[in-house]
Amino acid sequence: MPAGAEGDPGNRAARGGVPAPPRRRVFTSSTTRAEKARALRGLGALGGLAGVLVALMLLPTACTAGVGARDTARWFDSEPVDMTTSGVPQRSTILAADGSKIATFFYQNRVDVPLDKIAPVARQAVLAIEDSRFYEHGAIDMQGTLRAFASNLSSGQVTQGGSGITQQYVKNLLLTQADNDEERAAAKEVTAARKIRELRYAVAVEEKFSKDEILRRYLNIAYYGDGAYGIEAAARHYFSKRASKLDLAEAALLAGVIRYPYAYDPIRHPGEARQRRDTVLDRMAELGWIDRGKVDEAKSRPIELDVDNVRSGCVTARAAFFCDYVQREILTNRVFGETAKEREKLLKRGGLTIRTTMDPRAQKAAQRAVDQHVPPKNSAHKAAAEAMVEPGTGEIKAMVVDRELGPDKERGKTWINFAADAAHGSSIGMQAGSTFKAFTLAAALDEGMPFGTRLMAPRAFTPVGFRDCRGDRVGDPGASLRNAADGEGGKEFSLVTGTHHSVNTFFLALEKEVGLCDTVKMAERLGMKQANGKPLEQYPAFTLGFNPVSPLRLAAAYAAFGARGRYCEPLAIKEIKDASGHRLKVPGRHCEQVIDEGVADAVNYVLQGVLTKGTARGMGIGRPAAGKTGTVDNFSAAWFAGYTPDLAAAVWVGDPRGGYRYPMDSLCMDGTCYGSVFGATIPAPIWQQSMSGALLGTAATPFQRPPSHYFSKGSGEDRAKVPDVRGMKLREAVARLRAAGFTTNVGAPVESRRYDKGTVAEMSPGPGSAEPGTTITLRVSEGSDEPGDGPGPGDSPTLPPPATVPPRPGGPGEQAPA
Structure with missing residues (x-):
């Protein structure tokens, strides 16, 4: 993104009218070694090669190993062969x-997102509290490094590193790329060897990527507490919105969490999180990036979360x-x-x-x-x-x-x-x-x-x-x-x-x-x-x-x-x-x-x-x-x-x-x-x-x-002739139907003037044709109340043995043998 483009954390509009700082040149693989050396000198007024300065800062360790400052600088200036920026x-x-x-x-x-999908105010908030001179210095912030240099000389060991955003990105990158506990421990150990490696990688990163790309990678790799990695996941987790939609107060809250994610976790420690948010807002006002009135309005608001817990x-x-x-x-x-x-x-x-x-x-x-x-x-x-x-x-x-x-x-x-x-x-x-x-x-x-x-x-x-x-x-x-x-x-x-x-x-x-x-x-x-x-x-x-x-x-x-x-x-x-x-x-x-x-x-x-x-x-x-x-x-x-x-x-x-x-x-x-x-x-x-x-x-x-x-x-679905058994005695009718391949069932008796009492008066289905095995329901005549019609009083039909009852749906034939 060119200097002054919309969304650039350093442009005039984003800084509330403050002129944009000078932008550092982006180097390609064709860049000459002389150009790289000039870039590593950083601010000319400070003098001296950045590599030498770092070597001096780490001199106690180098001397212990019997390595001179100039050899250390030459090694530091060479590109690390084992560096990879993939695998986040x-x-x-x-x-x-x-x-x-x-x-x-x-x-x-x-959730990795491009820089233009992150609200400009969110980028400003992170820069303000973590590395306000990010676009002005190289891989090593000379002012921060000098402070660390003085401390390290007096203590005889690396106690301060003056880490800027590039160095923080490298530290996070090494940690996330670790595949086992040993690699994770090495990425977090507080030693001179780790600091040397991080600084060396930082120089390589600055030579390989533009400032905007480094900032994008940092915002996407940083941990924002409560299981949210990267600003997009953090915005969705804490506010149920995209990082592109963050407002001033929300952006400041997330920026403040980065330094100590657990201590400033707004869910577990809302009071500490609010104080830290206000510190970020004050810093943004102090730098002239945000109008004081807007900052005071944002500070007056309580922390308002809309938590979305995404589970794996x-x-x-x-x-x-x-x-x-x-x-x-x-x-x-x-x-x-x-x-x-x-x-x-x-x-x-x-x-x-x-x-x-x-x-x-x-x-x-x-x-x-x-x-x-x-x-x-x-x-x-x-x-x-x-x-x-x-x-x-x-x-x-x-x-x-x-x-x-x-x-x-x-x-x-x-x-x-x-x-x-x-x-x-x-x-x-x-x-x-x-x-x-x-x-x-x-x-x-x-x-x-x-x-x-x-x-x-x-x-x-x-x-x-x-x-x-x-x-x-x-x-x-x-x-x-x-x-x-x-x-x-x-x-x-x-x-x-x-x-x-x-x-x-x-x-x-x-x-x-x-x-x-x-x-x-x-x-x-x-x-x-x-x-x-x-x-x-x-x-x-x-x-x-x-x-x-x-x-x-x-x-x-x-x-x-x-x-x-x-x-x-x-x-x-x-x-x-x-x-x-x-x-x-x-x-x-x-x-x-x-x-x-x-x-x-x-x-x-x-x-x-x-x-x-x-x-x-x-x-x-x-x-x-x-x-x-x-x-x-x-x-x-x-x-x-x-x-x-x-x-x-x-x-x-x-x-x-x-x-x-x-x-x-x-x-x-x-x-x-x-x-x-x-x-x-x-x-x-x-x-x-x-x-x-x-x-x-x-x-x-x-x-x-x-x-x-x-x-x-x-x-x-073969159909067989169904014999007409109406008028037959029940036992005779059942035998006739069974011989024709049908099963029978006896229904309730019915009154009938046509058929004598005790004989079959109705059959269902009736005479005609039906599939073999069909059940024929028979109903016996009870005779008629009219005198002289049918058998005399007291006559009763002789019933056959219990009829075969057809299976219920899903019944016979399905069960496998024991």
Whole structure:
């Protein structure tokens, strides 16, 4: 900035009419040694080379080492080869996709700003109290140095240094660049060696940078107390405003803090801080830089703070577990540094701006839904987690846990991110239950099986004839795998109806038909692996979801169905810029077409029915959507994974203390009792609420119709003729309907003039066609009050054995075998 420019602390306007002091010349690398020597002489009236003067000041130390004053001056005049002016810690900020702040990370809370972003009055205040002749002297203030010289000669050691702003900057620079306790101790020790090094560096700094640049660097590196480093962070911390907006009183207060940050801390010691502020104001008036009237007005004002406490890390972040995921990605990925120390230094000192994929609306909707259904401090000690992923990009739009991020010993807190895997949240994962049946379905469709393919679902399934991908036989022939309810076994299902009802033995039979290895490979193609990072284990019960996985991985896999077979690795970081605005390398987007579009369309066709007529019927979101419930063995956990072409999500509900030890088979939570918890009991409503909120106001995208060959055996929702059993005795009617493949239920009796008392008067659904397995509700006639109509008084129907009652939503077929 040229002398006299607006904002220059030395210009006439800024000094209230006082002429600007002479400006020192800025030297470049082409400056001759003679010019440097002339500059080091400083004020000619003082005489003598600055280096010699410093050497004399430090003569007691030099003599002790056997070094002469002239040799000391020549060494001092040479440029230090180990000097670096980089590496000042700056805070990093994590941003959501819309640019809003999620969290900050810092070793020192600092925001580096250019000089023109610092109020001129703030620059004047610091110069007035710290180094009013800064623009008049070189690296060494001769007047201050002479005072120190006299003191040092009399004491025989360095007791005063006459430090100006340049020397203070060097001292702060060495301290902030220290990487360990030994280096920090060396930067603060009170010795002649340290003072020599600081003075030598100061000379080099003055030769390298302009006065304005040195002042800028000093204002950005100085400590202003209470964790605020640099004037921008201090202005935001104490006054909740930018440094460019500081007024006279505020500027003087901050300038006064620099000398003794703790003693003049305005939060802890407001009285001392005010006295120090007034001292700065008086000095500004004494120098003629500020009108006395303005100074007196500023001194009359009490200290008025508007404190903004910025905390480092994810604990207080608005999306704590997503923040934690991003932090771990940076700390563990070699893209950000070869060693863990380098990566941590980059995050906490690099001044990064990290733009992420998080959608605040989706995040808020998911957090609200999870907390509403499974409160953080619920009486049953249960937990819930959800991850949302965008199909076709893999971008993580939301990641929530129904706890606060913090020590597990405090109720309602946990350090474990149940939505992520071990590498990104310390979770070893949870068994996924029947959500894994979607991979068996996809494998069957990938092999060309039509929707109408029907397989027998026995009441119990003995796993024989299974081989893993190594060709080894797996399975225990002595063990039988069963359904969750007897009513689901002993009949045939199609790919469609078997999926809608989530029949365990049907999927075991389908897995055997497709091949265990092909089923496993399908899951792997869709990105599935155990939460600990190991490959999926291969046993016959694979399709029932015994592998422990994370909600994030499951959401990403289901997102591939929504993206018509395009799988993308979960992605949290979109862009990172350093403090200078340069883009850094980040993990790339990895997407691949892992299954044919037509196969994905067929999966979507089947899974849509889960929400309309299957285990999660009634859980739709008012737009095309598909999904799958999952209930884990012995009700130890429950899941729901669902998606649209625009967004996918997976929800887990369970007990962090151990699902088998604390199952959800008779769950009462905060006054609400659920009985046995299935995938449709709690997880599906969480998914429904969060997806509705996340997609609110967005246009619905439809699924594509599957290829016609999948309909070669019909829609899969095969319909059989429903016999007309009206007028039959109840026992005869039940037997007839069961023989036709339907289940029955007996409703309340009805009056009827048409049908005799004790016979079937109504059936719902009525005669016609229906899907096999449909429950037909029968109502028996009570006859009519009119005389001569129907059976005589006292006649009563003979009732059959108790009818089979259809499963409740989310019930039979989901539970994995013990």
